[in-house]
Amino acid sequence: MLILPYSTALRLDRIPYVTFSIILLCVAIFMLQLINRTDINKAVSQYCYSIKNTEESVSKYDQMTFDSTYCNLTLRVMHNQYDINDWQNFYLEHYKSDETKKSLKNHIEFDLQHYNEFLYRGAPKNLDVALMYYPYTFNPIKMLTATLSHADWPHLIFNLIFFFAFTPALEIIVASKLKFISIIVAIEIIGSVLYSLASIYDGSDIPTLGLSGAVTGMIGFSAYMMPKARVRTIFWFLFYIRRLFIPVWVLAIWFIGWDMYDLFSRTDNGGVNLLAHVSGGVSGYIIARIWFKSRREDIQEELDDEIENARARREDSGSRMSSSMADQRRIQSEYRESQASKSWQVYKDKLHKFVQTGNSSEAVILLLQDYEFNAKSPETFEELFKDIGDWSKKRSYFCAGRLLINLYLEMNKIGAAFQIINLCIKEDKQFLLPDYSKVLMLAKEATNHKRYVLAYYLINNYKIRYSISYSCVEHVMLEASLLFQYLDKKSNAVKLLEKEIAKADNQEVKKLGLLLEAING
Structure with a gap:
């Protein structure tokens, strides 16, 4: 019996360059x-x-x-x-x-x-x-070179067919070439290390090579990211051969499950590194579940729509009796997509007109009115923010930036928020955040990530910028520390502390005084 998956039954809107x-x-x-x-x-x-x-x-x-x-x-x-x-x-x-x-x-x-x-x-x-990777060496370079090399033509061809069956769709779903490469590298390193430990335990030193660990890793990864997506699969048993559309989760259980069974029940594996297969599949699933859970939630609705459209296309092409219903579903889906696209384009054209004519107030009102709608797709909102920046980097640009920063903070995507903050501060060093209460937290986070200039501009002159009448000792101490430790502006740090000490109460004077004493040496 042969079960050979060869491609995911989903339309890809981009070329999977990493896979190719x-x-x-x-x-x-x-x-x-x-x-x-x-x-x-x-x-x-x-x-x-x-x-x-x-x-x-x-x-x-x-x-x-x-x-x-x-x-x-x-x-x-x-x-x-x-x-x-x-x-x-x-x-x-x-x-x-x-x-x-x-x-x-x-x-x-x-x-x-x-x-x-x-x-x-x-x-x-x-x-x-x-x-080749030799298990006793623990050589990370060989772990990767072994992945890309193969023993013979069947070994290469079958690995690449399986790889192509799952990987292109996953690359599009992950939406980051660097992250996708990192996933494959992590799967291979985990599999190689486990193989080395197992070899040390049983005293064997058999070298390994081939892409199969990455292949099962992609199967495990897809079992979490797109379990309901179907894969075009050739099923061959004796004289019976047919093309089937099998859900990813079924294929994952079949292939990884059989490898697990063989690993624990057979002593002769026929030269197949079953441990690499099993560890690849399990690690791929775990990596997806831990680090890509939010990404799956972000694309779930879009993925479900595409899975439904793919089902309708199969019914349409495979059965005359269901052709009419499939056509109706497809037409309705395409109509909804078309209407949404037209509405979005009308919205962008209207916004573009306000921005280009300098009517920032109307542009800001339009952005605020549609914030909840735009918030459903942060990636699309970020594209809109960048489009506004291409049109004009004025008030509407910074308003869109604040809305996007607020959205990313609500989603706990600090890194994405930093990217938008950085773009806005490049254009205006006095850029205001949407929520003053987040200033200290973001400045500390930026400092922890060694983004000292960004942290300084976030917290610099905060009382005037945010119209605050009172001083916050933590803000002052962080700003002074940034000036002295990382920006090489000792005199500025001293002046800032002396100025704040003159206005501070007894408890604050003590804290600020200790910092001033430390700076002065």
């Missing part, structure tokens, strides 16, 4: 592996031919000299070793009698002499050995 790049990289590296293997085989054949000697004077232990087949096979095996001592120990540990071991050692001694001569003559380095 990884596929091309795997193919390119495998082609280099093939070329390298050909060069090695050629070098081995040439060497064995050059030393061939069938005369009786040749030692019976020097089997390479009079047996070309043995020479070719043994040199290839030796050249595939990460450590040549592993090859020697492998043979010796299988023989118990001292007499047999003595004879075998004589053979090995001659074989090693020939191998050293083979290397001396300029034998090509083994690219497979250079790319």
